[in-house]
Amino acid sequence: MYTTQMDAARQGIITPQMKIVAEKERMDAEEIRSLVAKGQVIIPCNKNHKALHPSGVGARLTTKINVNLGVSRDWKDVDMEYEKVRSAVEMGAEAIMDLSSYGDTRSFRRKLTADCPAMIGTVPIYDAVVYYHKPLAQITAEEWLDIVRMHAEDGVDFMTIHCGMNRATAARFKQNKRLMNIVSRGGSIMFAWMEMTGNENPFYEHYDEILDICREYDITMSLGDACRPGCLADATDTAQIEELITLGELTKRAWAKDVQVMIEGPGHMPMNQIAANMEIQKTLCHGAPFYVLGPLVTDVAPGYDHITSAIGGALAAASGAAFLCYVTPAEHLRLPNAADVKEGIIAAKIAAHAADIAKGIPHAADWDYKMSEARKRLDWEEMFRLSMDPEKARRYRAEAKPEKEDTCSMCGNFCAVKNTNRILDGEIVSIFDE
Numbered sequence: 287m288y289t290t291q292m293d294a295a296r297q298g299i300i301t302p303q304m305k306i307v308a309e310k311e312r313m314d315a316e317e318i319r320s321l322v323a324k325g326q327v328i329i330p331c332n333k334n335h336k337a338l339h340p341s342g343v344g345a346r347l348t349t350k351i352n353v354n355l356g357v358s359r360d361w362k363d364v365d366m367e368y369e370k371v372r373s374a375v376e377m378g379a380e381a382i383m384d385l386s387s388y389g390d391t392r393s394f395r396r397k398l399t400a401d402c403p404a405m406i407g408t409v410p411i412y413d414a415v416v417y418y419h420k421p422l423a424q425i426t427a428e429e430w431l432d433i434v435r436m437h438a439e440d441g442v443d444f445m446t447i448h449c450g451m452n453r454a455t456a457a458r459f460k461q462n463k464r465l466m467n468i469v470s471r472g473g474s475i476m477f478a479w480m481e482m483t484g485n486e487n488p489f490y491e492h493y494d495e496i497l498d499i500c501r502e503y504d505i506t507m508s509l510g511d512a513c514r515p516g517c518l519a520d521a522t523d524t525a526q527i528e529e530l531i532t533l534g535e536l537t538k539r540a541w542a543k544d545v546q547v548m549i550e551g552p553g554h555m556p557m558n559q560i561a562a563n564m565e566i567q568k569t570l571c572h573g574a575p576f577y578v579l580g581p582l583v584t585d586v587a588p589g590y591d592h593i594t595s596a597i598g599g600a601l602a603a604a605s606g607a608a609f610l611c612y613v614t615p616a617e618h619l620r621l622p623n624a625a626d627v628k629e630g631i632i633a634a635k636i637a638a639h640a641a642d643i644a645k646g647i648p649h650a651a652d653w654d655y656k657m658s659e660a661r662k663r664l665d666w667e668e669m670f671r672l673s674m675d676p677e678k679a680r681r682y683r684a685e686a687k688p689e690k691e692d693t694c695s696m697c698g699n700f701c702a703v704k705n706t707n708r709i710l711d712g713e714i715v716s717i718f719d720e
């Protein structure tokens with residue numbers, strides 16, 4: 287009856303996935319259908335991802351977060367990666383990107399789509415290099431496409447494909463010098479392949495074939511930004527905008543085949559450029575949901591890039607971005623461990639939630655209201671329960687117990703909340719001899 291969610295939406299069909307998304311978002315299913323039909327909302331859901339509990343990404347919906355994981359040559363502990371996946375889902379990540387680049391990537395990927403209720407994304411370019419086990423320049427255009435087909439069969443819901451790094455973008459990139467050149471892993475691989483072989487980007491040249499695969503399995507194209515700025519000095523430069531124009535054209539071609547699309551975005555970017563970038567993307571890419579990798583608002587905080595990213599992510603999402611890729615404190619330094627993953631997720635969740643309040647998402651601020659009520663009552667158990675990270679909140683309070691249980695060690699007897707509650711209840715407030 288229908289191939290993709292977009293196809294169904296355009297035929298006026300409300301799918302089971304749309305109903306689930308509508309319920310999660312507390313919206314009308316018909317409204318979700320209409321947004322999916324216009325490409326403003328995506329529901330990534332490969333037909334072979336049986337464990338999926340679908341989520342929607344896009345306009346008027348809550349901001350979603352993605353967690354990057356996967357084994358690499360320097361980090362081969364598969365069990366630890368599964369454990370990270372489990373805790374990421376438990377902490378509320380709506381998507382997991384498997385960026386594995388070592389060993390039996392297919393088994394890992396298949397286990398993810400067999401067990402994981404979150405959306406699964408991959409970057410087939412990384413996997414091709416591992417899978418074919420041969421020098422990059424020897425991988426053929428057909429082989430690149432075969433990897434996309436393999437990931438499709440394995441149940442991946444969205445794929446980052448760097449189609450925008452074509453010969454024209456590469457020429458612009460070379461003509462207009464940048465400080466950090468290309469910092470996208472997939473983008474750098476594709477650029478290197480094009481330079482060494484003299485060929486056009488196979489994902490761009492054979493884009494229609496890629497779309498046919500996406501249509502068959504209902505895979506969402508995550509149009510990769512090979513030229514995302516990797517430092518403040520490169521933000522909003524010629525290469526970034528040239529690629530974005532191409533991504534806008536590719537969006538229309540995907541929609542013509544009912545393939546769902548999102549656009550990947552910066553990167554590193556000064557705060558004053560973020561809102562304008564969201565507007566440019568929305569215009570050039572016709573309202574397709576924007577998936578931002580940061581943006582990191584300063585380059586000088588290695589060890590704290592979950593914070594630089596959360597600041598940029600909150601601004602980006604408040605200005606229209608729909609999907610935030612988490613960044614951990616280990617960014618630019620090493621692969622994140624379990625503690626880094628947790629900090630990255632919490633930072634991204636704070637950014638997403640803060641943006642949802644600013645966006646005016648209905649009910650987004652209810653959570654904050656409940657927390658404030660609990661604070662006013664000095665109801666510590668309820669405050670822990672409502673915390674973004676209950677374990678940390680509980681641990682911090684336990685580390686410095688107050689003399690009076692109904693205050694905290696910050697102000698003790700001077701507790702403004704307690705004293706005002708008492709005065710308003712007609713009680714005496716003395717402070718010094720209590």
Ligand code: SF4
Nearest residue numbers: 694696697698701702
């Ligand atoms: S003691 Fe101070 S910080 Fe602690 S709850 Fe009271 S007012 Fe707030």
